[in-house]
Amino acid sequence: MREEEEPNWFARWEEQLPSPEELTPLSQTLITPDLALAFDIPIAPSNSNPNPSLHHLHSAPTLPPPPSAPSSQTPPDFDSPDHLSAAASGGGGDEPARTLKRPRLVWTPQLHKRFVDAVAHLGIKNAVPKTIMQLMSVDGLTRENVASHLQKYRLYLKRMQGLSSSAGGAAGGAAGAGAGGPISAADAATDQLFASGPVPHHFLGRGPGPEPFMPFVPVAALQHHQQITAAVQQQHQQQYYQQRHMGHFGSPTGSTGGYDHGFLGRTVPQPGMHRMVGPAAVGLVPPPPPPAPSAASYVEDLESGSRGGRGGRRVLTLFPTGED
DNA sequence: GAATGAATAT
DNA sequence: CATATTCATT
Numbered sequence: 001m002r003e004e005e006e007p008n009w010f011a012r013w014e015e016q017l018p019s020p021e022e023l024t025p026l027s028q029t030l031i032t033p034d035l036a037l038a039f040d041i042p043i044a045p046s047n048s049n050p051n052p053s054l055h056h057l058h059s060a061p062t063l064p065p066p067p068s069a070p071s072s073q074t075p076p077d078f079d080s081p082d083h084l085s086a087a088a089s090g091g092g093g094d095e096p097a098r099t100l101k102r103p104r105l106v107w108t109p110q111l112h113k114r115f116v117d118a119v120a121h122l123g124i125k126n127a128v129p130k131t132i133m134q135l136m137s138v139d140g141l142t143r144e145n146v147a148s149h150l151q152k153y154r155l156y157l158k159r160m161q162g163l164s165s166s167a168g169g170a171a172g173g174a175a176g177a178g179a180g181g182p183i184s185a186a187d188a189a190t191d192q193l194f195a196s197g198p199v200p201h202h203f204l205g206r207g208p209g210p211e212p213f214m215p216f217v218p219v220a221a222l223q224h225h226q227q228i229t230a231a232v233q234q235q236h237q238q239q240y241y242q243q244r245h246m247g248h249f250g251s252p253t254g255s256t257g258g259y260d261h262g263f264l265g266r267t268v269p270q271p272g273m274h275r276m277v278g279p280a281a282v283g284l285v286p287p288p289p290p291p292a293p294s295a296a297s298y299v300e301d302l303e304s305g306s307r308g309g310r311g312g313r314r315v316l317t318l319f320p321t322g323e324d
Numbered sequence: 325g326a327a328t329g330a331a332t333a334t
Numbered sequence: 335c336a337t338a339t340t341c342a343t344t
Contacts, residue, residue: 104337128328143327148337151329194335 105145112193114138115149156194 107115118135119127129147136146 101338107336130327144338145329148339152336153330154329 059131102140105141107149107193109193111136111138111141111150115146115153119150202309 114136115132118132122131122135127150129143129150132150133141133143133146
């Protein structure tokens, strides 16, 4: 009964670590380790993040979601209202922890997969941000994060419901745009993420139906041992812009502009995205055992985050969750 | 008061 | 456009 993690992915993870020179050229490092530690767990008041899935601590890849602390100087960032001036005083060490804003969360296919899984097993009715968040067991994930994504996800479902009679799981064409509705590039783009995974159609048309009892099933927690951390922020900023422009669907289905990350395909020979260096990654405190019941039946294996097949290109597999 | 969902802001 | 943040209800 010891599900120790395999040194495999772990080793790889280390290997993939970027060289010091490759590291954070424009963010982070501006904050003193001392400060970083102090922030590392800016858990919101309403979000105690019970995090029912933290066991084996060690130097887990748990990326501490410490604010990049743009500090006095802010690079071409979109979110850096430099207002933390004070602090930075090595000694004072007050509690500026509050009012710190985290970087934008990047919903990677993997994360989204967990999201969908959780929703799928909770049932649309019970799928509320809080529950989803708990089920996902993603460290660093906040209820607000989930709520925001959930909102978008619902819109996606609704849209598909209305326009797609049987788009089938993949919504590859994403309803094209025949209804004369406001269907446009936007859909194509959003579809990328949502269509990435097999969307349980059951969500739609699910009216007031008495859903059978589906007790908490810490999906993620029961998964293998992957401890996903939402800390995948701190670096994405660059990618963010990269992804921004490529859009333009040329192919209806196949690529849909798909994930043509120029930077992945050619620009950068090596993954310039693993700079999740962990100066003090061990900031997380292993909370008590999760409410995990005994139902471990879930553990479904949808497609890998990167919508495989479909001539699809690989997408940014961020964290070393190995392979789901 | 906390949480959700929608609207709005960045 | 993707998230974050805010607002109105419950």
